[in-house]
Structures are given as structure tokens and as C-alpha cells.
Amino acid sequence: xxxxxxxxxxxxxxxxxxxxxxxxxxxxxxxxxxxxxxxxxxxxxxxxxxxxxxxxxxxxxxxxxxxxxxxxxxxxxxxxxxxxxxxxxxxxxxxxxxxxxxxxxxxxxxxxxxxxxxxxxxxxxxxxxxxxxxxxxxxxxxxxxxxxxxxxxxxxxxxxxxxxxxxxxxxxxxxxxxxxxxxxxxxxxxxxxxxxxxxxxxxxxxxxxxxxxxxxxxxxxxxxxxxxxxxxxxxxxxxxxxxxxxxxxxxxxxxxxxxxxxxxxxxxxxxxxxxxxxxxxxxxxxxxxxxxxxxxx
Amino acid sequence: xxxxxxxxxxxxxxxxxxxxxxxxxxxxxxxxxxxxxxxxxxxxxxxxxxxxxxxxxxxxxxxxxxxxxxxxxxxxxxxxxxxxxxxxxxxxxxxxxxxxxxxxxxxxxxxxxxxxxxxxxxxxxxxxxxxxxxxxxxxxxxxxxxxxxxxxxxxxxxxxxxxxxxxxxxxxxxxxxxxxxxxxxxxxxxxxxxxxxxxxxxxxxxxxxxxxxxxxxxxxxxxxxxxxxxxxxxxxxxxxxxxxxxxxxxxxx
Numbered sequence: 001x002x003x004x005x006x007x008x009x010x011x012x013x014x015x016x017x018x019x020x021x022x023x024x025x026x027x028x029x030x031x032x033x034x035x036x037x038x039x040x041x042x043x044x045x046x047x048x049x050x051x052x053x054x055x056x057x058x059x060x061x062x063x064x065x066x067x068x069x070x071x072x073x074x075x076x077x078x079x080x081x082x083x084x085x086x087x088x089x090x091x092x093x094x095x096x097x098x099x100x101x102x103x104x105x106x107x108x109x110x111x112x113x114x115x116x117x118x119x120x121x122x123x124x125x126x127x128x129x130x131x132x133x134x135x136x137x138x139x140x141x142x143x144x145x146x147x148x149x150x151x152x153x154x155x156x157x158x159x160x161x162x163x164x165x166x167x168x169x170x171x172x173x174x175x176x177x178x179x180x181x182x183x184x185x186x187x188x189x190x191x192x193x194x195x196x197x198x199x200x201x202x203x204x205x206x207x208x209x210x211x212x213x214x215x216x217x218x219x220x221x222x223x224x225x226x227x228x229x230x231x232x233x234x235x236x237x238x239x240x241x242x243x244x245x246x247x248x249x250x251x252x253x254x255x256x257x258x259x260x261x262x263x264x265x266x267x268x269x270x271x272x273x274x275x276x277x278x279x280x281x282x283x284x285x286x287x288x289x290x291x292x293x294x295x296x297x
Numbered sequence: 298x299x300x301x302x303x304x305x306x307x308x309x310x311x312x313x314x315x316x317x318x319x320x321x322x323x324x325x326x327x328x329x330x331x332x333x334x335x336x337x338x339x340x341x342x343x344x345x346x347x348x349x350x351x352x353x354x355x356x357x358x359x360x361x362x363x364x365x366x367x368x369x370x371x372x373x374x375x376x377x378x379x380x381x382x383x384x385x386x387x388x389x390x391x392x393x394x395x396x397x398x399x400x401x402x403x404x405x406x407x408x409x410x411x412x413x414x415x416x417x418x419x420x421x422x423x424x425x426x427x428x429x430x431x432x433x434x435x436x437x438x439x440x441x442x443x444x445x446x447x448x449x450x451x452x453x454x455x456x457x458x459x460x461x462x463x464x465x466x467x468x469x470x471x472x473x474x475x476x477x478x479x480x481x482x483x484x485x486x487x488x489x490x491x492x493x494x495x496x497x498x499x500x501x502x503x504x505x506x507x508x509x510x511x512x513x514x515x516x517x518x519x520x521x522x523x524x525x526x527x528x529x530x531x532x533x534x535x536x537x538x539x540x541x542x543x544x545x546x547x548x549x550x
Contacts, residue, residue, distance in 0.1 A: 055515040089550035149524025
């Protein structure tokens, strides 16, 4: 009586184990030939706890393309974080706008690794997702917020008006800071008046953005920022004035070479070099008179 | 007789013309060869399999990312790669970990740097002798400085939990592509790190679970930034530990 049962159990385990060890290459090959079962198992293999197998599966999924896409959508509905993350990233790499509805839904799934969704939306680069990404700037999820900034920057200048609106309306300092970063990176000229008025903990970010945008209207506010009580603001102002390329900043930057903070003096020297085309030395933290080092190598 | 010689000469003229054309073509090709890569091949003696040849431009830092890396050597220790004419430095390394980048540790193989010149259209044969590294005669990179100047914080993963087993790499150039100036110890269960630096200044930070080389697919990686194109600079003052510099890592896709 026991013997047949044992045999059946062994047979079952053999089949189960062999199915678990199914090679990624074979799955990819079969999926590419339209085998839906293989496509599904290939997508599921991206959530495998073995790093090598999950990465191999990921690479295959991206290269196989269309046949796996319905299973990637299912992965976005999964509660398995690794699978969710890999499915979002794969859709970003495949880059089809057809996947936007599924990715938009996934972006609303709190508690999941939505940064990968924001990243994917940035990779696909369709401006219709701007509203959702701008909304993500106000999230408490730090990694999502950062990915949303990156994605909006990738979308480019078209996002400007909606990000500017967020900066105008939001009272959340973190959301405002993220919006300022985007506006600076995309060089949104229309943001200059609002950025000059930003006060408080985001003043350094606003000064950075004004330097990135490089609009001459920012000259006077930035000169004022050179006297701010916070060295982080003075440092950004010294840097930003170099980017503005307005010789009117030279006298104030020369005075800034006596700033009590070494990093402010260093940036004043660097910006003076940009504006005058001449070598400018500054006093470093050890009291040595030195040139600013080259930021790029 | 003279007529016969004349006829022979006449008959040879097309042949000579063809030869002249061929010679012209060859000389033209040789001019173009200056722009073509030449094969550099040879053997890593022992012979040493699974070793890689790292090529640097003359005068470059041989601890920085290499300009060209060969495929791993075969069982006969042979390698082959194509290089444009110029002066180079080559170093052979074989890491027991199988990684193609990162510090050479005790037990790994490495050769001395060899300077060589590649000339247009001239294959070059080089032989390297790689020996087992028996001691850390030189720290790579300068992992930690002494003193009380530095930066500390926590590395988190994409779920907001402390990231275990990652190192924080500290750079002094904004591109963050050179060899890091300082590297933290691996983070423990609380994700905390502390890196001491020799001088105050502005630094750029990244946390990652692998050592060396550009981040690869699947690696855990994160810069200290706010989603901007350039990383955020961290200002460190002499004699102070800059605190609260938290970094988030997630997989590279």
C-alpha cells in the first residue's frame, strides 16, 4: 500500500523540482516562439530570490518583448515587491506607450516600490504622465519623489507649467524643493520671478535653480544672497553668479573672497575665473592661498 | 630585332601601368592604416587563465577605470585586443572573485604595469608575468583617513529599511567616475556608515554593494542627490563630522 504512494510522491517531487529549475534560456526561447506558459514563467522568474536567475530572466524579458507584456502587467498587480519592481523596470526598458495605463495604475499602489514605475515613465517619455509625476513630487516616499524629479527632467521643458503650478500652490516644503529642482534642471525661464521670492529652508535650492536657469533678471536677488546669514545660501549664490555670466557680479564676488566660510570663498574664486577669464586664488580652510581645483577631471 | 624589342616594350606598358595603379592604391591604404587599430596579443605566463589585461593611456592613473579591458584569458593564458596607434600602459589582473573591477586583494594575481606603443598596421606581441599578491603594500583606495573630519549617515534601501552590506564611496570630482578618494566599511544591520577624510572640502557620495567599475544591471546603487543630473555636494569642515547624509540605494535597471 505504501510503496505506490512513495513512488507517486517521488514522481511528483521530480516533476516539481524540474519545473522550478527550468532554465531561463529555454523559457526565453520558448516565449520568443509564442509559448505563453513560458512567457509567464519567464516573467515570474524575475522575482526569483536567486540574483543571477532573476537578472537573467530580466534581460531575457526585455529582449523577448511583446509576448511577455501581458504578464508584466500582471506583475504590476502583484504584491511581490521584487516582481513588481522588475516588471515596472522591464516595461520602462521596452519603452512602449501601450504600457502607460498599467504603469499609471501601478504608480498609485502605495507601499510598493513605485520609484521603478516613475523611472519607467521617465524612460518612456510620454508627456501625458506629467500630472501624475508632478503629484508624486508631494509624496512622503523619498525614493519615489527623487525618481519623479528625474523622470520629469527627462520629459523636458514641456513639464514646466505644471511643475511651476505645483510650486505656486503647494505648502509642502519637500514637494516645493523637488519642484524647484525640476524647474532648475529644465531651465524654466517663467519660474525666475517665483524662485527669487522663495524663502526659508528651500532658499539654497532656489538659488541653485536660478543659477541653472541663467536668467539676467536673477542678478540682483543673487547679489543679495551673497550676504545671507546661511553659508549654504551664500555658497549657492557664489556658484550661481558664475553661471549668469554677468560682469556686474565681479565686485561683489571679489568681496566674497573674504567670506568667513572657505567653500563660499572657493566658489567665489571659481565664478570670478569664469567671469574674468583669469586665474583667481582664494584662502582655503588652512589659510593657504590656493586656486580652486577643477571640478571635472 | 629592334622592331621586336619595340613591340615587347609596347606590350609591357599596360602591365606597368597596372602595377603603378596597384602601388598607388597600396600607398593610399597605408596612409589610412594610421587610423586603423592594430592587434595586440600575447600570453600571460604561468599560463594564467581567466585573467584580464587592463589598458590605460600613458600617464593615466592605473587605479582608475581602464580605457579598455580584454576578455578573460583562455586556458593557454592568451589574450588579444585591438588598439589604435598610441602609447599605453597595460596591467594584468585576475581576481579570485571573478569580478572585472575593484581592488586586487591578497590571493589575486597582478602584473607590473608595462608601457608599450602601438604602431599603425603593426601587430604587437606582449607577454605578462602575473604573480599572486601576498600583502597589501598599498591600500586601495585609501579607505579611511585618520582624524575627526568626515561624513556620516545611513544608507536605506528602496523599501526604506537600512541597507546592509553596502559601502559609501566618496569622490572629490563631480563626475564620480574616477577612483573614489575614500570608501567606508560595509554597512551593518543599522545601515550606518562613517567615512573619515583627510581635508575639509566638497565631496560627492554614492553607496553601492559592489566595489569598482561603473554600476551594473542588478547592482544596488544610489548617489547622494535630489534627482538632479549632478550629484549634491556634501560640504565637510575641517575637524567636523558632517552628519545626516542619508543615501538611498536601489537596483540599477
